Amino acid sequence: MMRFATLLTTLAATLGGCGGGEDGGKPRLTVSAAQSLQGAFEDYGSRFDAATVRFSFAGSDQLAAQIRQGVRPDVYAAASTELPQQLFEEGLVGEPVEFARNRLVIAVPADSPIGDLGDLDRDGTDLAVGAETVPVGSYTREVLDRLPAAQRRAILADVRSEEPDVSGVVGKLTQGAADAGFLYATDVAGAGDRLRAIELPRRLRPQVTYGVAVVEGAKEPEAARAFIEGLLSDPGRRAMRRAGFLAPG
Amino acid sequence: MIGGRWFTAVQVGALGLALAFLTLPLVAIFVDVGPGELLSSLDDPGALDALRLSLETTAMALALILAIGTPAAWLLATRSFPGRSLAITLVELPLVVPPAVAGIGLLAAVGPSGVLGGAVSSAGLELVFQTAGVVVALTFVASPFYIRQAQAAFGALDPSLIEASRTLGAGEARTFARIAVPNALPGLLAGMALAWGRALGEFGATLVFAGSLSGVTQTAPLAIYERFSSDFTAALALSAVLVALSAAILLGVKLAAGARVLGDARA
Numbered sequence: 001m002m003r004f005a006t007l008l009t010t011l012a013a014t015l016g017g018c019g020g021g022e023d024g025g026k027p028r029l030t031v032s033a034a035q036s037l038q039g040a041f042e043d044y045g046s047r048f049d050a051a052t053v054r055f056s057f058a059g060s061d062q063l064a065a066q067i068r069q070g071v072r073p074d075v076y077a078a079a080s081t082e083l084p085q086q087l088f089e090e091g092l093v094g095e096p097v098e099f100a101r102n103r104l105v106i107a108v109p110a111d112s113p114i115g116d117l118g119d120l121d122r123d124g125t126d127l128a129v130g131a132e133t134v135p136v137g138s139y140t141r142e143v144l145d146r147l148p149a150a151q152r153r154a155i156l157a158d159v160r161s162e163e164p165d166v167s168g169v170v171g172k173l174t175q176g177a178a179d180a181g182f183l184y185a186t187d188v189a190g191a192g193d194r195l196r197a198i199e200l201p202r203r204l205r206p207q208v209t210y211g212v213a214v215v216e217g218a219k220e221p222e223a224a225r226a227f228i229e230g231l232l233s234d235p236g237r238r239a240m241r242r243a244g245f246l247a248p249g
Numbered sequence: 250m251i252g253g254r255w256f257t258a259v260q261v262g263a264l265g266l267a268l269a270f271l272t273l274p275l276v277a278i279f280v281d282v283g284p285g286e287l288l289s290s291l292d293d294p295g296a297l298d299a300l301r302l303s304l305e306t307t308a309m310a311l312a313l314i315l316a317i318g319t320p321a322a323w324l325l326a327t328r329s330f331p332g333r334s335l336a337i338t339l340v341e342l343p344l345v346v347p348p349a350v351a352g353i354g355l356l357a358a359v360g361p362s363g364v365l366g367g368a369v370s371s372a373g374l375e376l377v378f379q380t381a382g383v384v385v386a387l388t389f390v391a392s393p394f395y396i397r398q399a400q401a402a403f404g405a406l407d408p409s410l411i412e413a414s415r416t417l418g419a420g421e422a423r424t425f426a427r428i429a430v431p432n433a434l435p436g437l438l439a440g441m442a443l444a445w446g447r448a449l450g451e452f453g454a455t456l457v458f459a460g461s462l463s464g465v466t467q468t469a470p471l472a473i474y475e476r477f478s479s480d481f482t483a484a485l486a487l488s489a490v491l492v493a494l495s496a497a498i499l500l501g502v503k504l505a506a507g508a509r510v511l512g513d514a515r516a
Contacts, residue, residue: 161460
């Protein structure tokens, strides 16, 4: 009887411990961030002193959907300004701020013969792109919408997979499953020498801006604000630059 | 005596807790989505495509699993040979491998730049980004559920039954087809239902290995994940359909095997 009670107490304590809170005197901060931020944020997070940071990386749209369903991380960082702005208007996050920019590029395996956008609509070219709802996918469609209709249709006909986030596209390319895809320049750099980036013509480039906000009802609002402030000042800027991001405009 | 009663209470409590925990999320899906939304979600051609694709690919995977898994399970259940335990462990391995890892493994094995990638493409087979790739992923993750159950069902057959068949001059194949399979049918059906259910719910291996494209590789679970971020109601509605379908499969197979299963329970 006694032992059973002890077990229950331990279990309750363990489960309770999962819900954030203090960790060795430091607050524990939960950050929901766009998949494309993984490298940069893990770098920045490991240097962030005010809290122990735990990350949840996924497509920005999936993370926004989680927040709409009542999930309460402390910070939400997205690969667009639109998604945090929508959540702000719904009263789910504080006012978002821009903290980085990125470039959308054509990504191909390092040894690919593909040289420019004109090669993508050839027969037998398999493309992997982001799904329409994830920022990388909506930027991709923004680019395609600026092309002549026939070329847009031909490229869309080569799409073999619509991935939920950038890591899906990276995986399909590094495994040689797809011949080309649209990714952020930082994803290509993060894949080491396995992928090569082909720049898009200037007139086609979408503006890729990252927005971040404190989530309403955050357990650690103070640490969340410190995390965002750090992101906008030296330590954050350096980590973002190291990963290849650009400063906000 | 008091100790006994206490333990009974613990058991009842544990079962109650388990049932509540296991059914609550499924019940919540139906509480959240009204019948009207359920019906209007079926107006979405993408959702119907995904359901149709799920039914087709799981049926094909199940056919493969039954055709290869049944004789394989019979061998494992009835013969002892060197490496048998190893073979059983290897068959069970996909059960504990995370689905995304299964997908990566399949890419590394039969993907375009995989170890057997050249052989696969020279055989004129295309798997990645193709419906056939979905079937391969489903077969990989679901077959252990069937083979394990089939092996157990064959193993539980009365040895004298098999012996009698052999004594009466029936060959090994005839004994298998006429005696073993019909008598082990409830167990085989249960394994089939588990494998089918697992295949119907498959997500990670399919996404990583075959990709996600409406009408080609986007099965119902992938369509649900896609809708989760854009249209939660549609995701719920499609989930409800999938839950109902899976429950119907489980129930149907249990009913089909019903008389025998009940008989077993009483015996």
